Amino acid sequence: MSKAKKDKMIDILLLCMIILPFVFCMVLKVLTTPGSEGISITGALVYFEIPMPLMPLQITEVQVTSLAVIISIFSLCLYMTHGIAVVPNSKRQLVAEYVVEKVNHLIHDNMGSKYASFAPFVAAIMGISAFSSFSSLLGLFPPTSDMNIVAGWAILVFVIITHYKLKGGIFPYVKGFFEPVPIFAPFNIIGEIATPVSMSFRHYGNVLSGVVIATLINSALGGLSEMILGWLPGFLGDIPFLRVGIPAVLSVYFDIFSGAMQAFIFAMLTMLYVATGFPEEEYEKRQAKKKKKALSAAQ
Amino acid sequence: MLELAIGIILAGCAIGAGLALIAGIGPGIGEGNAVAKACEAIGRQPESKGAVTSTMIMGCAIAETTGLYGLVVGILLIFVAPGIFTGVLKSTLEAMNYLPK
Amino acid sequence: MIQSLDIISVNIWSILISLVNLLLLFLILKKFLFKPVTKVMNERQNQVTAIYADAEKDRQAAADMKQEYETRMAAAREEADGLVRDAVQTAQRKSDSIIADANSQAAHLKQKAEMEIELEKKQMLSDVKTEISDLAVSIAARIMEREVSQQDHADFVEQFIENVGENK
Numbered sequence: 001m002s003k004a005k006k007d008k009m010i011d012i013l014l015l016c017m018i019i020l021p022f023v024f025c026m027v028l029k030v031l032t033t034p035g036s037e038g039i040s041i042t043g044a045l046v047y048f049e050i051p052m053p054l055m056p057l058q059i060t061e062v063q064v065t066s067l068a069v070i071i072s073i074f075s076l077c078l079y080m081t082h083g084i085a086v087v088p089n090s091k092r093q094l095v096a097e098y099v100v101e102k103v104n105h106l107i108h109d110n111m112g113s114k115y116a117s118f119a120p121f122v123a124a125i126m127g128i129s130a131f132s133s134f135s136s137l138l139g140l141f142p143p144t145s146d147m148n149i150v151a152g153w154a155i156l157v158f159v160i161i162t163h164y165k166l167k168g169g170i171f172p173y174v175k176g177f178f179e180p181v182p183i184f185a186p187f188n189i190i191g192e193i194a195t196p197v198s199m200s201f202r203h204y205g206n207v208l209s210g211v212v213i214a215t216l217i218n219s220a221l222g223g224l225s226e227m228i229l230g231w232l233p234g235f236l237g238d239i240p241f242l243r244v245g246i247p248a249v250l251s252v253y254f255d256i257f258s259g260a261m262q263a264f265i266f267a268m269l270t271m272l273y274v275a276t277g278f279p280e281e282e283y284e285k286r287q288a289k290k291k292k293k294a295l296s297a298a299q
Numbered sequence: 300m301l302e303l304a305i306g307i308i309l310a311g312c313a314i315g316a317g318l319a320l321i322a323g324i325g326p327g328i329g330e331g332n333a334v335a336k337a338c339e340a341i342g343r344q345p346e347s348k349g350a351v352t353s354t355m356i357m358g359c360a361i362a363e364t365t366g367l368y369g370l371v372v373g374i375l376l377i378f379v380a381p382g383i384f385t386g387v388l389k390s391t392l393e394a395m396n397y398l399p400k
Numbered sequence: 401m402i403q404s405l406d407i408i409s410v411n412i413w414s415i416l417i418s419l420v421n422l423l424l425l426f427l428i429l430k431k432f433l434f435k436p437v438t439k440v441m442n443e444r445q446n447q448v449t450a451i452y453a454d455a456e457k458d459r460q461a462a463a464d465m466k467q468e469y470e471t472r473m474a475a476a477r478e479e480a481d482g483l484v485r486d487a488v489q490t491a492q493r494k495s496d497s498i499i500a501d502a503n504s505q506a507a508h509l510k511q512k513a514e515m516e517i518e519l520e521k522k523q524m525l526s527d528v529k530t531e532i533s534d535l536a537v538s539i540a541a542r543i544m545e546r547e548v549s550q551q552d553h554a555d556f557v558e559q560f561i562e563n564v565g566e567n568k
Contacts, residue, residue, distance in 0.1 A: 120434045152419035
């Protein structure tokens with residue numbers, strides 16, 4: 001087989017791998033959604049449970065869609081960097097370079113050049129958040145409207161923030177809670193804990209409000225079309241014609257704009273929290289002390 | 300009697316949800332202020348429209364957080380709380396032998 | 401029958417899974433998007449730098465060559481000018497000498513010719529004189545039939561000729 005043909009085959013395979021996970025999720029959703037009447041605003045469907053200590057692990061739509069998102073982004077990365085060359089010979093390479101350059105610029109502008117290794121992490125947050133929110137365009141249950149998912153990300157971000165704060169030593173970190181006066185300690189601790197909570201609630205609430213409003217509008221449109229077009233003979237009367245198209249206008253705001261906005265904000269807040277939480281002076285002092293100690297030990 | 304109790308629970312939840320959504324006032328005023336100031340800034344310096352707009356949207360999205368807390372509490376009160384409260388009520392009544400087994 | 405979750409539910413394992421998912425995606429992006437793209441971009445940067453350096457070198461070489469060419473050109477032009485000047489000078493000199501030669505020769509010839517003419521004229525005049533005197537003597541002898549002394553005769557003829565010359 002010639003090389004060009006092989007490349008083309010790999011391209012097609014990767015393209016399929018980008019789309020197929022979502023198709024699989026949609027099929028699964030269509031097959032398993034129970035028929036229901038009226039409004040039902042619920043969480044994700046639970047496919048099965050795995051008994052675990054503390055509480056059973058529920059494998060839900062959300063887990064499946066998250067996995068699909070990861071596979072899809074993975075395939076997209078492979079597709080964009082497949083056949084990458086020093087002299088760009090394809091549009092997808094330009095897209096990949098544009099993305100990388102944009103994220104690097106964002107990091108550089110908001111955090112400074114010494115955080116350059118944060119670029120893939122910020123890109124990962126943006127990608128997973130945006131793709132998860134956009135998956136509701138396909139009729140899936142968006143993973144970002146499940147609190148557990150967003151809370152997981154926020155907790156990871158919180159761990160990273162705390163890690164960077166601890167780089168200045170444990171004592172200054174603990175001391176930071178008793179400032180400006182020791183009485184403020186509980187408030188400071190609450191403020192510290194509020195960081196992941198507010199981050200996750202902001203993202204989750206935004207997406208969830210979109211889902212709730214979309215569901216309400218959908219059911220209202222169903223009732224309206226039954227009232228107006230119910231006189232049509234046979235099964236034609238049962239089809240909610242008004243549901244076609246109108247909710248799409250709403251999803252432009254709630255899914256695309258809001259989703260992209262929240263992804264950007266989540267990434268932005270991560271960058272700002274990490275960059276502002278890092279105690280530079282303490283860190284440098286500590287490094288200098290360590291160096292001195294190492295020098296004296298060597299002598 | 301049980302029906303009445305459940306009705307009171309539902310009414311309380313609904314009223315609570317309505318009150319919780321008063322939280323929407325704050326972000327409403329705040330975002331209105333932000334947008335007004337942004338309009339002023341653009342009027343004064345039309346060339347900085349892009350920067351002002353993106354900063355404003357960012358700020359609005361963050362200011363919305365408090366409103367979203369209210370929304371989450373409201374949704375909890377409407378969709379989650381009634382089930383929990385009625386469950387608690389039923390189990391309590393069962394434990395006190397008020398309910399026929 | 402498939403159940404669905406409440407709209408808000410907290411599950412520790414679910415949180416953990418999503419945390420791990422984000423870490424996984426971070427590693428994927430780092431390994432499969434940022435690493436190759438950064439590598440390629442750095443390589444391109446190096447190549448571009450090398451190309452610029454080469455171009456600078458080439459430009460320098462071209463400038464040097466131009467400089468050399470210009471100096472050489474100027475030298476050649478000077479040389480050519482000199483040659484032409486020399487040639488013109490030589491030619492001038494030669495033509496001057498030729499003209500002078502010709503002039504002197506012409507003058508010489510003219511002088512010679514004049515001299516010859518003068519000589520011939522004198523010869524002829526003397527010839528004519530003797531002839532005429534002889535003729536006159538004979539004529540006079542015949543006419544007068546009397547002997548005249550040679551000396552008287554000659555004086556007389558000469559006088560006559562003078563008169564003839566004057567009357568003429």
